[in-house]
Amino acid sequence: MVYLFVLILMALFALLPFFFMLVSSFKPGAEIIKNGINTKIELDVMSFRNYFILFKESNGIYLDWYKNSVIITGLHTVISVFLCALVGYGLAMYEFKGKNLIFVLVLVLLMVPIEILILPLYKLSVLLHIIDTYAGVILPFVVSPVAIFFFRQFAIGLPRELLDAGRIDGCSEFGIFFRIMMPLMKPAFGAMVILQAMFSWNAFVWPLIVLRTNTNFTLPIGLASLITPYGNSYDMLFSGAVASVVPIIIIFLFNQKSFISGLTVGGVKG
Amino acid sequence: MKARRKWSLTNTFLNSPKFVPYLFVSPFIIAFLLFYLYPMISTIIMSFQEIGFGEVSYVGLANYEKLLNKHYLSALMTSTSYTFWTILILIPLPLVLAVLLNSKHTRFKNFFRSSLFMPALTSVIVAGMFFRYSFGENPQTLMNSLVGLFGIEPIVWLQNSTPAMIGLVILCTWRWLGVNIIYFLSGLQGIPDEIYEAAAIDGANRWDKFRHITIPNLKPVIIYVLTISVFGGYKMFAESYAYWQTATPGDIGMTIVSYIYQVGFNNFEMGYASAIGITLLLIVLIINLIQLKFFGLFKKEGE
Secondary structure, three states, X not given: OHHHHHHHHHHHHHHHHHHHHHHHOOOOHHHHHHHOOEOOOOOOOOOOHHHXXXXXXXXXXXXXXXXXXXXXXXXXXXXXXXXXXXXXHHHHHOOOXXXXXXXXXXXXXXXXXXXXXXXHHHHHHHHOOOOOOHHHHHHHHOOOHHHHHHHXXXXXXXXXXXXXXXXXXXXXXXXXXXXXXXXXXXXXXXXXXXXXXXXXXHOOHHHHHHOOOHHHOOHHHXXXXXXXXXXXXXXXXXXXXXXXXXXXXXXXXXXXXXXXXXXXXXXXXX | OHHHHHHHHHHHHHHOOOOHHHHHHHHHHHHHHHHHHHHHHHHHHHOOEEEOOOOEEEOOOHHHHOOOOHHHHHHHHHHHHHHHHHHHHHOHHHHHXXXXXXXXXXXOHHHHHHHXXXXXXXXHHHHHHHHHHHOOOOOOEHHHHHHHOOOOOOOOHHHOHHHXXXXXXXXXXXXXXXXXXXXXXXXXXXXXXXXXXXXXXOOOOHHHHHHHHHHHHHHHHHHHHHHHHXXXXXXXXXXXXXXXXXXXXXXOOOXXXXXXXXXXXXXXXXXXXXXXXXXXXHHHHHHHHHHHHHOOOOOOOOO
16 A cells, blocks of 8 residues: 555655646746746636747747758658668677677777866867758767667577578678577567657757757757747747647657667666 | 679679678768767867867867866766656656556556656657746746645745755656666566566565565666666756756756867867767766676676
8 A cells, every 4th residue: 555655655746747847838828937836727728829929829840850950860760770770780790800899889988977078069069061051960969889789689689590591592791680680589679769869859958059049949859948048939938849749748658668668678788 | 784784793792702791881880980989089179179259279188187177077967966866766666657557456447558668759848848837936926836735835946055956856756667667567577477476486575575586586677777767867868958058057957968069169169079978978987887897787698
C-alpha cells in the first residue's frame, strides 16, 4: 500500500507539470508574466487565442521553427545513425591496423564534454560557411561516439560466419553489410533512431550558437527567444511549448516499448 | 567496355580486404580530425592567446591566472553543488522507485513507468520555461502555493542562491528521474530470481536482500549512471539559460558552461573562454578517473 502511495505521488510529480502547462497555454501571456504559473483555472480569461496567434498571427514563424526542427531532426537522425552503424560495424567485424587506436579514441570522446569545443567549432563553422544553416547544426555532431560505441557492442554479437558465407556467394563487403547484417541489427537501429531523434529534437547549446536568423531557429531556440525582455510574444510561450511537446508524447505513447528498450539495450554495458 | 572496367575497378577497390575496413570507419576518422581533434588543439592554443579583433597575441598563462576571480569561482561552485545534489537525489530515488516498479506485487507498472518517463521527452527549454514561471515570487504561483500548504511564507525563488539551486535540482529531477529508473530497471531484470529465493530461505528480510543482492548486482549500472551524472552536472547550461538567460543577478545559476558562453560570445574573450573550457575538461576527467578507479571499473568484465 505504501508502495502504491509513493508511486502515485511520483507520477503526480511527473504528470502535473504537463497539466499546468496545458492550462497555462490558454491564459493570456501577460497574466503568466504577472502572476506566474498558478493553480487557478479561470474559464472566463481562458481562450484559444494563443493557439490562433501561434499558427496565424505570428506570420508563420512558429511553423518555420517547427519545419526546421522536423527537417534537422530527420536529417540528423538518418545520417548519424547510418554513419555510426557503419563505423561500429567496421570496428566489430574487421581486423585492421589502427583498429584499437580508433576504438580507444571513441571511448576517450565519450569522456570529453563537447561544450568546451563550442568556441573553436564556431570558428570552424565560420570558415566552412555553415553558420545559420541546417548543415551547420547537423555536421559537427553527426558522428556520435555514443552511437558508435553502441553499434559496436551490438555488432560484436553478430555471427562472423555470415561474413564468410556472403563472400563465398560473391557478395561485396558493403553488400554483406546492407543485405545481411543490417537486417540483423534492426533492434540496434530502432534504439538509436529513437535516442538520436530525442537528442536532436531537444538540442539546445549548439543550435543556439549556430543559428542566427529568426526564421532559421529550431523549436527550442525559437521558444527560448520568446523569453527575452524585448519581446512581447509571451502569449506564444506556453501554446508554443504545448504544441512542441504533444507530437512527441503521441509518438511515445504509440511506441513505449521501443523507447524504453532504446535506453536499456545500450546504456548498461558502458 | 570502358564503363565495365571502371565498375570492376571500384568493385575490387571496395572489396580489397586491406581497404574496406577503413571505408567503414572513415566517417569517424574524418569527424574526429575535423570536429574533435582540430577544435581540441585549437582551444588549447587559444587558451594561451589573447584574441582581439583581427589580432592575436601569445599571453602565456595570463588567461589561466585570470581564472582566480569571483565569477569563475562562483560558476565552479554552482556547477559543483548542482552536480553534487543531482547525484545525491538522482541515484537513490530512481533506484528505490525501480525496485518498486520491478516488484511482482506492484500494480499498474506500465502506467507508472510511462508517466515517470514522459518528462524526459520535453526539451530543457520547455521544462525550464514551465518551472521558471512556476517559481515566480508571487504568493499564488505554483511553487509558492505548494510550500504555502506547509505554512511556509512565499519564497523569492530565482533571485537567491539556495532556492535557485533547489529550483535547478527540481527541474533536473523532473526531467531525468524516469530515464534513470529505466537504467536501473534494466539492471534489475538481469538479476536472477533464484538468488532472492535462496536468500528468502536463509531468512533474509527485504532490507537484507536490497543491501546484499540488489545493490552489489546493480553496481555496473550505478557506476554508469554516476559517470553520466558527473558529465551532465558539470556541463549543465540550458537549464540555467532557461531560468535566467545570460543575465544572472549576482551570478546566481551561472555555471561553468554559461560562463564560457558569456565570456566567449558576449564579451568576445575567446582566449579566456578557452582556458575556462580546459579547466572544465580537466575537472570532469579527474573526477571520473578517481571515481572509476575507486569503483574498479578498470577491471572490465569480458565483452
